[in-house]
Amino acid sequence: MPHILEFENVSRSYQEGASQIHALRDVSMAFSPGELVAVVGPSGSGKSTLLHLAGALDTPTSGAVRINGQRTDQLNEEGRARLRLKTIGFVFQFFNLIPTLSALENVAAPALISGLRTSIAYHEAASLLERVGLGARASHLPEQLSGGEQQRVALARALSLGAPLLLADEPTGNLDSETGHQILRLIGEFREGRTIVIVTHDAKAEAVADRVIRIKDGRVD
Amino acid sequence: MRPLLLAGLRNLFRHPGRVLQVAFAVALGIALFVSSYMSISGVERSIQRAARAVAGNADWVVTGSAAGGLPDSLVDRLRQVPGLVAAPFVKASATVLGPRPTKLQIWGIDTRSDAMLKLFGGQHTPDPETAARMVLVPNSVIVSSTFAKDRGLKRGSILPIASSSGAINLTVAGVIDDSGITQSLGAELGLVDVQLAEQMFGQPGRIDSIQVSGISLDRLKTVATGYEVRSLDELSPAARDALLRVQSLYGLSLVAMLIGCFVVFSSVQVTILERMKVIATLRAIGASRVQLLSAILLEWVLVGFIGSLAGVLFGALLSSAVLRGVTGSVNSMLPVVSVAHAEMTWPTFLLGLAIGMGTVLAAAAIPSFAAVGESPLLALRPHTYRLRHQQLTAFWVGVCLVAVGLGLSITGSYARTLISITLTFLGLALLMPQVMVVSAHRVRGTMSKLFGYPGFLAADNLQKAPQRTAFNVIALGGALAILVSTSALVDGFTVSTHRWIRASLPFDISVTASGFGNSTYSEETLPRTLLQTVSRVPGVSFVYGVRKSFAPFEGHDVMVIGLQTVPYLEAHRRHGTLNWAHLIADPDNRRELLAGHGIFASENFLALTGKQVGKYLDLRTPNGVWHVKLLGPIEDYSWPRGLLVTDLDVMNHLWRGNALTYVDAQVAELSQLSTVKGRISEATRAEYAVALTDREQIIGVADTVLRQSTSAADAQVWLASIIGFLGIGNSLIIGVLQRRREIGLLRAIGMSNGQLQRTVALEALLIGIGAGLLGAAGGLVGGWMPLRHFTFAVTGYLFPCVVPWAEMAKVVVGAVVVATLAAVIPMRRAAEVPVLTSIAAE
Structure with missing residues (x-):
């Protein structure tokens, strides 16, 4: 089975003032469809950089990141935006919901961006919200939702176009333990036919993962 | 406070574009005010100078009616008052006959009276020998030196003159220096004995006015009961009426300043938004609200000073152009002011600076107060974003203010009209956010259908930030409303006057003593x-x-x-x-x-x-x-x-x-x-x-007078539109800044740069359409109605409503174009938002 996400000798460094920061050094790994992988490591180890490269938000300094066989560094900015839209769903630590849009509108956003008809986009968004248990809160704005509810909306949004690759950056980092547990369980419910990569400090996430990748000083441990 | 101010100033240096924008907005408003003020006061001074040139050293002038005159006997009655000096005066225009007939202004003066010499004085006074010759030689005239030179006249020359009573040969008795006086009058001058002037102009025993000194005004009024008595420095009723016509320019300046206020407000808001974290940090480490507020306000007052200074200087340059319109408009009622020039005085200079800095202070105060009033904890927290859901209270207060403003405007008083403009603008500023909320919500679906998700987001952005948008809709719409209302009034006037001229004037050619264009209302006779x-x-x-x-x-x-x-x-x-x-x-x-x-x-x-x-x-x-x-x-x-x-x-x-x-x-x-x-x-x-004018030329003259009255207004409206343009650009940049995180996120989940830029452009389009509609509708209802009532109150003319469809269409299209152009930089700014840093956890 072809890998949905591959890192091949990937390095990523940044210039910060006079010094060069090596966030990732020669990392190679691959992710298969249906796999739930936890990426763990201390702060500053390069986890978020890895996730940004996996999400085509960034490109490597050297090496190659392939998503569905497509090298991200060979795409222009618009090409990467299309790739993110069709292939990747994001869940962030601080939810990153659009504060001015209701829960339903947030979830429908990717479908609408892709040009889907409004009625269809809203219908599918509503059913996704039902699935994450927020059918009754569809018209609420993010500020009217609790942290756990906001993260569930974010999860629904990440799944709105049926993205085969779900990337979650500390999805439980801003939630209490019980709520974090519920979110992990919910993520698990959507894993069928989908690759899920969770960057986390949470031991519970490690427990539900098929595979754990440990990163330290920019290298896979 | 010094470090805070330094930090603020450095911040301004980092954003020279924004500083220029605010300074420019203030400068334009001040320039409009200063140019209007200088032009109107320049014309006023010219009228006074002309009156003073006629009256010499007199303090008061006694008149009967504008052309009816006074009996000679009144002079004798006045001279019975001990210490009183009274000089009779006749003024009229005559033709110097010859191969090239030209006009000569004739003054009838009393050379036999010592009083006359005392009153006149200075270089325009005939010397005693010349004055004596004028008494001794029948039908003699003293001519101004330039005129004498042009015509080759010297003492004893014969000057054939035609007046309304017929032709007469005058003998040149002498020449007087005319430097200054003919400039003030805008005409060549001939002095004759007052009784000769009475005969020449068919008014035996009647004089036009009496210049008086050596008596108090109150005492003079009792002696000259039944006649008009006023100070030489006081404007005549005709001059007051003529100046009233051009004072509408102050109204336009006020509108420009109010629009400028919105631009300053939004610019300060942008700066504060960018520095919210810095402000919160300073609050957290112990800076007081007063310290912060003073630092922010001082920083903007400095910008206001630069803008005001530039505005005063620009206004001085602009004044010569505005002056032409003002002079033309005044001259159509009062053919006296031919060489008015605008003067920059210290009070004007200081007034311009004070108004500009005051405006900036007032506009910057609201966002500054809001910024320092914010809890530092809340401001430092990541992703703070609070929505304002309801603007209903403000809406109803705004409705009341607009109603009061419009109510005041139809009372016709000039001061009330200015207050009504201010109230209407403030009212609109309060009610418009709620209107934006409702209308943006209504158009979301349509925008989505027409333009996809960018259309939806554009409408949604406007709905969620109604205040910011509303201000700019008002700013641009207000400027355009003036254009529409002026057009509606001009069209109404044009339709009425053209129909009236064609139906009421049963002649083909009118023969007059002077051209219709320069002296439609002159008192010259044939x-x-x-x-x-x-x-x-x-x-x-x-x-x-x-x-x-x-x-x-x-x-x-x-x-x-x-x-x-x-x-x-x-x-x-x-x-x-x-x-x-x-x-x-x-x-x-x-x-x-x-x-x-x-x-x-x-x-x-x-x-x-x-x-x-x-x-x-x-x-x-x-x-x-x-x-x-x-x-x-x-x-x-x-x-x-x-x-x-x-x-x-x-x-x-x-x-x-x-x-x-x-x-x-x-x-x-x-x-x-x-x-x-x-x-x-x-x-x-x-x-x-004589001058000959046919009916179509009279229509042309009427149109020219109207154009002169409104040309300055047109120029000012275009300048005000530039301020509106800046406002929209600002508003969109604020939108981009406020939504950096949202923009980053949208890009992260797959929105293309093109879609993002379309969102900003569509937002601008909606603002443009809103401003265009407000300008068109507001111009008709909120502008034309009060203007029509004001015109009615001042002139009694009630013109029919002629809807200026073409102008309204131009206004809507123009607003959309202005808004779209204003979106170019914000679109680029939106595309430059870095995705990673925008969505990164703070």
């Missing part, structure tokens, strides 16, 4: 003999004469015309028009008119004075008070203070003399207008220097 001269010209089928003068009535000068009633009616019959002439044709009215018992009044006179047809009014004439009945209303747009129509013979009896102001001629059917004009010109050359 000799009666011209009536016969013109009637004998081949191609002229019919002529009649008209005399015009003015009479004081309720503090203003009312125009009075005397028609040759029977020939006038015949002219209408031949012309195939009757218009209001059918009222004269009525046998009862005609009898009353010819007997001098009745008079017709223009609709605007009736509206301004509240007089009713059938009632009597008392009119002061040179022959005493005329108790006369109002026979009927007539449509007329000649004079903004109203017109009274009587029979020529009645007028000649009451106003004395038999001069004419117009000789109106009809051209025979097969004759060519231009040929006949040429013949009239040739035939009258030996008799008088």
